[in-house]
Amino acid sequence: MPLVPSYIKKLNSYKPGKPISEVQREFGLDKIIKLASNENPLGPSPKAKLAINKALNDLHRYPDAAGYELRKKLAEKFNIKISNVVLGAGSEGIMSTIIRTFLLNDDELISAADSFIGFKVLANASGRKVHWVPMKNHKYDLLKLVDQINDYTKIIYIANPDNPMGTYITKKEFDSFYKYVPERVLIILDEAYFEYANSSKDYPDSMSYRYDNVITLRSFSKAYGLGGVRIGYGFAHSELISNLIKVKVPFEPSSLAQVAATAALDDFSFLSDTLELNRDGLAFLISNFKKLKVQYILSVTNFITTIWGNKEEAEIITQKLLENGIIVRHLESFGWPNYIRISIGLKDENQKLINSLSKIL
Ligand SMILES: Cc1ncc(COP(=O)(O)O)c(C=O)c1O
Known part of the structure; x- marks a missing residue:
């Protein structure tokens, strides 16, 4: 009898996005913008x-x-x-x-x-x-x-x-x-x-x-x-x-x-600030993706997924954003090699993402 069942052996372990500290070390950057895990950019509810x-x-x-x-x-x-x-x-x-x-x-x-x-x-x-x-x-x-x-x-x-x-x-x-x-x-x-x-x-x-x-x-x-x-x-x-x-x-x-x-659950103002920030951020990213001719999938969440020509292009964009201190999620491990998921950030984070993206493109 094998120690580990075959269906467990076959599993791929979950590969999370790069942690902020690792990106700081690797690229010698102080400020990192993490738009990779659909977290709330405002932080926790006060x-x-x-x-x-x-x-x-x-x-x-x-x-x-x-x-x-x-x-x-x-x-x-x-x-x-x-x-x-x-x-x-x-x-x-x-x-x-x-x-x-x-x-x-x-x-x-x-x-x-x-x-x-x-x-x-x-x-x-x-x-x-x-x-x-x-x-x-x-x-x-x-x-x-x-x-x-x-x-x-x-x-x-x-x-x-x-x-x-x-x-x-x-x-x-x-x-x-x-x-x-x-x-x-x-x-x-x-x-x-x-x-x-x-x-x-x-x-x-x-x-x-x-x-x-x-x-x-x-x-x-x-x-x-x-x-x-x-x-x-x-x-x-x-x-x-x-x-x-x-x-x-x-x-x-x-x-x-x-x-x-x-x-x-009682933090109504935090929730409404969160939703408003997200709504504005999503609209901002969409209007800039249109200008930059970046393909995207319409989203009702706190992230937006973009579509690139092929896996290599998605990899390069992810890597170049990383070099600019912005962590996004290349979706290869999810089964979508030419897709990149981007969480909606704070206003200035979204702006920096768009600035970097237009420079890269
Ligand atoms: C669709 C979906 N379900 C569940 C979760 C996990 O949520 P939780 O942190 O509550 O486990 C996520 C987190 O990314 C998600 O995207």
């Missing part, structure tokens, strides 16, 4: 920071395993019961729990090929068969996903909006897809960029689809600026949630993550 400071004296205590305060707050905010809410170390933490909770021996999964890499890693690590359906026009091809449903299908994963495309499936598209999905199949709607996308009129906020087989996942890593503490939440039917809670790592999320997220 209310969350205050809450973390207050909680520091209790670090010797274990976290509340039930996550009561935050689950209660989320339940009130979204008008559901606490029994419909689960927390995790990031929404990826919950994804991992879902995979461990619901998959039986021969169960299979379906998703889009080359969509969110975090799910790809978790699904492949499960050792189960995964049907990866190519995207169409940079979007999930929902009807092709339906074609893959069989007696073994257990989970369909949809990132809406998608990362790295920034595109979303509409209400109409989701409705016509949903009617073909048997009730025994769980649909994960990953809404990590919900706060940004929700202003699009035909965006299907999954809270209006409280079907028994739909699990909504959301994150505090993006609009609330809390990627570093790892906190996300999920909504679903109480039977699904109660089983997820049995399986999740007992003391996740950490106490600091719980208090930070609870406080961040």
